[in-house]
Amino acid sequence: MNIPVNTTRATAPANPAQPPLQVRGACPHDCPDTCSLLTTVENGVATRVQGNPDHPQTGGVLCNKVSRYTERTYHPERLLQPLRRVGPKGSGQFEAVSWASALSDIAARLKAIAARNPEAIVPYSYAGTMGQVQGESMAGRFFNRLGASFLDRTICSTAGGEGLSQTLGGKVGMRVEFFAESKLIIIWGSNSIGSNLHFWRYAQQAKRDGAKLICIDPRRSETAEKCHEHIALLPGTDAALALALMHELITHNWLDHDYIARHTLGWEQLRERALQWSPERAAAVCAVPVAQIRALARDYGQCFVNQQPAAIRLNYGMQRVRGGGNATRAVACLPALIGAWRHRAGGVLLSSSGLFPVDKAALQRPDLLAGRAPRTINMVTIGDDLLRPSSPQFGPQIEALIVYNSNPVAVAPDSGKVVQGFARENLFTVVLEHFQTDTADYADYLLPATTQLEHWDVHSAYGHTDALLNRPAIKPLGQAKPNTQIFRELAAHMGFTEPCFLDSDETLACAVYGDNIDFQQLLDHGFATLKLLDAPFAEGHFPTPSGRCEFFSERLAAQGLDGLPEHLPNHETPGSSNEFPLAMISPPARNFLNSSFVNVKSLRDIEGEPLLEMHAQDAAARGIASGAIVRVFNARGDYRVRAEVSVRARPGVVNGMGIWWRKLGLDGTNVNQLTSQRLTDLGRGPVFYDCLVEVQLSAPPPAPI
Numbered sequence: 229m230n231i232p233v234n235t236t237r238a239t240a241p242a243n244p245a246q247p248p249l250q251v252r253g254a255c256p257h258d259c260p261d262t263c264s265l266l267t268t269v270e271n272g273v274a275t276r277v278q279g280n281p282d283h284p285q286t287g288g289v290l291c292n293k294v295s296r297y298t299e300r301t302y303h304p305e306r307l308l309q310p311l312r313r314v315g316p317k318g319s320g321q322f323e324a325v326s327w328a329s330a331l332s333d334i335a336a337r338l339k340a341i342a343a344r345n346p347e348a349i350v351p352y353s354y355a356g357t358m359g360q361v362q363g364e365s366m367a368g369r370f371f372n373r374l375g376a377s378f379l380d381r382t383i384c385s386t387a388g389g390e391g392l393s394q395t396l397g398g399k400v401g402m403r404v405e406f407f408a409e410s411k412l413i414i415i416w417g418s419n420s421i422g423s424n425l426h427f428w429r430y431a432q433q434a435k436r437d438g439a440k441l442i443c444i445d446p447r448r449s450e451t452a453e454k455c456h457e458h459i460a461l462l463p464g465t466d467a468a469l470a471l472a473l474m475h476e477l478i479t480h481n482w483l484d485h486d487y488i489a490r491h492t493l494g495w496e497q498l499r500e501r502a503l504q505w506s507p508e509r510a511a512a513v514c515a516v517p518v519a520q521i522r523a524l525a526r527d528y529g530q531c532f533v534n535q536q537p538a539a540i541r542l543n544y545g546m547q548r549v550r551g552g553g554n555a556t557r558a559v560a561c562l563p564a565l566i567g568a569w570r571h572r573a574g575g576v577l578l579s580s581s582g583l584f585p586v587d588k589a590a591l592q593r594p595d596l597l598a599g600r601a602p603r604t605i606n607m608v609t610i611g612d613d614l615l616r617p618s619s620p621q622f623g624p625q626i627e628a629l630i631v632y633n634s635n636p637v638a639v640a641p642d643s644g645k646v647v648q649g650f651a652r653e654n655l656f657t658v659v660l661e662h663f664q665t666d667t668a669d670y671a672d673y674l675l676p677a678t679t680q681l682e683h684w685d686v687h688s689a690y691g692h693t694d695a696l697l698n699r700p701a702i703k704p705l706g707q708a709k710p711n712t713q714i715f716r717e718l719a720a721h722m723g724f725t726e727p728c729f730l731d732s733d734e735t736l737a738c739a740v741y742g743d744n745i746d747f748q749q750l751l752d753h754g755f756a757t758l759k760l761l762d763a764p765f766a767e768g769h770f771p772t773p774s775g776r777c778e779f780f781s782e783r784l785a786a787q788g789l790d791g792l793p794e795h796l797p798n799h800e801t802p803g804s805s806n807e808f809p810l811a812m813i814s815p816p817a818r819n820f821l822n823s824s825f826v827n828v829k830s831l832r833d834i835e836g837e838p839l840l841e842m843h844a845q846d847a848a849a850r851g852i853a854s855g856a857i858v859r860v861f862n863a864r865g866d867y868r869v870r871a872e873v874s875v876r877a878r879p880g881v882v883n884g885m886g887i888w889w890r891k892l893g894l895d896g897t898n899v900n901q902l903t904s905q906r907l908t909d910l911g912r913g914p915v916f917y918d919c920l921v922e923v924q925l926s927a928p929p930p931a932p933i
């Protein structure tokens with residue numbers, strides 16, 4: 229298929245011979261906002277990346293990170309040619325090789341392993357780009373045809389996703405723009421200013437129109453300090469808080485009985501459960517004043533009494549603990565109790581990704597498995613799994629790992645184990661990357677990938693309801709190739725002759741939504757808004773098996789699990805250990821995107837260096853002053869970092885801001901040296917924020933220069 233590169237010309241050409249072009253694209257990053265981009269191209273060089281003012285969700289505004297996208301694309305350390313390892317594993321020493329020799333050697337190595345057992349080959353990818361094309365399309369075809377192990381892509385959102393699906397029926401919820409009309413906005417487990425800036429614009433609009441904003445977060449984040457109320461509960465106690473809110477709604481009869489009767493399932497059971505959670509009991513678990521819980525319940529209940537819309541912006545911060553799935557379930561029950569769904573500005577939004585009609589089968593072609601059913605490796609436990617020998621339960625030892633769109637050595641939990649696994653001499657590792665990340669250091673082959681300015685893609689969003697198209701603005705730099713092209717060529721070297729391996733990126737882009745979204749509209753405008761009801765659940769119609777909001781989940785009960793939401797204490801409950809008395813959470817730093825952008829100097833300069841925020845009381849008890857270098861440790865490892873005595877930290881909880889590249893840290897580690905590979909109650913997710921540590925002074929602060 230041939231698609232003309234149809235760009236609009238900027239009004240004032242700087243160079244009449246070759247006027248600047250503005251090319252419409254989409255931000256590829258793992259962020260709810262999925263912005264529409266306008267890239268200015270002069271003489272084949274991208275000179276500026278701006279937010280598209282014609283796209284209402286973007287509103288012409290970009291975050292600090294992506295407005296510097298050209299700095300990332302033209303970074304002097306961009307990988308521009310294929311590299312082969314020459315030094316010891318992990319040394320990061322490489323020599324340049326040709327694409328032909330890299331691909332034929334990789335194919336030979338993979339063929340030899342596949343001849344014994346293709347499941348010994350494991351893909352490892354996440355959302356370095358959220359693009360449907362550069363994500364799992366050609367790559368999915370490649371691994372399906374090979375019969376490689378499946379990867380359970382759990383590192384971010386599966387606990388909350390599963391909790392939401394069990395309750396509401398899918399990753400569905402309110403339309404984000406209607407938050408602007410809400411009268412009460414509860415921001416629950418999210419630092420929106422840092423990680424969901426375009427939602428925050430709607431919240432600001434509501435605030436100007438008199439809405440009350442409440443933030444529920446152990447950390448006094450940039451968002452928490454701008455809300456009217458901040459409830460700084462202990463990490464992993466959200467379900468207790470939600471159940472106590474229900475208790476108050478019930479005892480005060482702030483309940484929409486009609487909505488409950490017609491559109492929910494399991495009310496009597498939930499009622500009984502919630503009545504066990506008095507505000508006093510929850511206050512003790514959450515370590516917040518009981519009056520704060522009562523006030524929150526009153527605010528929420530009054531929205532029912534006064535028939536005003538109450539909206540919850542739930543996010544993933546609260547599900548990175550053992551009980552994260554159940555906590556999400558508990559919160560997702562709340563809007564039905566007060567009938568908040570009746571209003572278009574009421575309800576809850578965690579993720580809108582389930583609303584997009586993506587044709588995964590067309591992209592990934594599961595038919596290429598030809599009846600094989602490979603085992604599944606959970607990306608959260610890659611540390612342990614790389615170290616496992618072959619066994620009947622596990623299957624074959626992992627012999628090859630192909631990493632793309634991810635930096636597991638920095639982002640996966642328990643990184644001491646992850647590093648040990650990647651360092652195995654008998655592991656063959658291929659990494660597709662823009663930069664020589666911590667993971668790239670361990671590659672046997674490091675292959676240069678294109679950035680968003682250099683390739684086609686199509687994007688669904690998880691924080692709004694528009695699909696976006698990304699056109700290439702410039703030619704690939706150096707010898708970089710799109711992920712799709714690398715897998716296409718690798719498939720040819722493997723001898724895979726199915727015609728689907730010849731599909732172009734434009735063909736793949738067209739296949740993403742098939743007939744569900746008009747591709748021509750994406751080509752013409754750069755985005756297309758899904759056709760949805762304003763208040764999707766005003767009349768029930770939840771996409772659950774019962775069509776109701778399922779307070780009680782028959783599906784969970786059938787698996788032998790609790791059918792009702794319950795508070796499950798953390799694996800590492802705050803206060804349960806004398807040896808490791810502090811709870812550590814590790815939320816993202818505002819100027820990074822997970823571990824992306826850490827190597828962009830202007831952004832790293834804003835963040836300064838890795839920090840551990842501590843409450844004054846916890847710091848004083850350990851003789852720690854702001855600026856001191858401290859050792860944070862637990863049974864899994866040690867991490868040296870600068871302490872910052874800060875009002876952002878609550879007593880008993882330290883905030884290890886993430887996710888730095890290990891090699892840029894003080895001792896070549898990062899915060900994931902301390903996190904565990906244990907899993908969540910639902911969705912097999914990670915428990916990054918369920919982690920006990922101790923902190924001690926490591927060395928006196930260096931003398932000021």
Ligand SMILES: Nc1nc2c(c(=O)[nH]1)N[C@H]1C(S)=C(S)[C@@H](COP(=O)(O)OP(=O)(O)OC[C@H]3O[C@@H](n4cnc5c(=O)[nH]c(N)nc54)[C@H](O)[C@@H]3O)O[C@H]1N2
Pocket residue numbers: 258259260384416417418419420422423424444445446447449462463464465466543544545546547549813815816817818819820821822823917
């Ligand atoms: N700037 C920036 N934006 C990002 C990212 C980034 O790294 N940087 N990451 C992107 C990704 S991958 C994702 S998944 C989303 C995540 O988006 P969100 O889920 O909104 O994540 P955060 O903004 O980190 O907010 C998590 C908040 O939860 C708090 N928290 C920690 N533990 C608990 C708890 O037990 N209960 C409650 N109630 N709160 C808790 C943390 O202190 C933090 O402020 O953001 C995306 N956007």
Ligand SMILES: Nc1nc2c(c(=O)[nH]1)N[C@H]1C(S)=C(S)[C@@H](COP(=O)(O)OP(=O)(O)OC[C@H]3O[C@@H](n4cnc5c(=O)[nH]c(N)nc54)[C@H](O)[C@@H]3O)O[C@H]1N2
Pocket residue numbers: 258353354355356357362383384632633634635636638639640660661662663665677678679680711814815816821822823824886887899900903916
């Ligand atoms: N301690 C702690 N750990 C965490 C979290 C936390 O809050 N605390 N958050 C977790 C969460 S929510 C997530 S989502 C994960 C994120 O983990 P990852 O998905 O691994 O995200 P990044 O660290 O941003 O790494 C993505 C990599 O993909 C590369 N990339 C981008 N585009 C392309 C492309 O087109 N092709 C190729 N080949 N490469 C590309 C980037 O250069 C980057 O190095 O981290 C998790 N880890």
Ligand SMILES: [Mo]
Pocket residue numbers: 258383384385
């Ligand atoms: Mo994430």
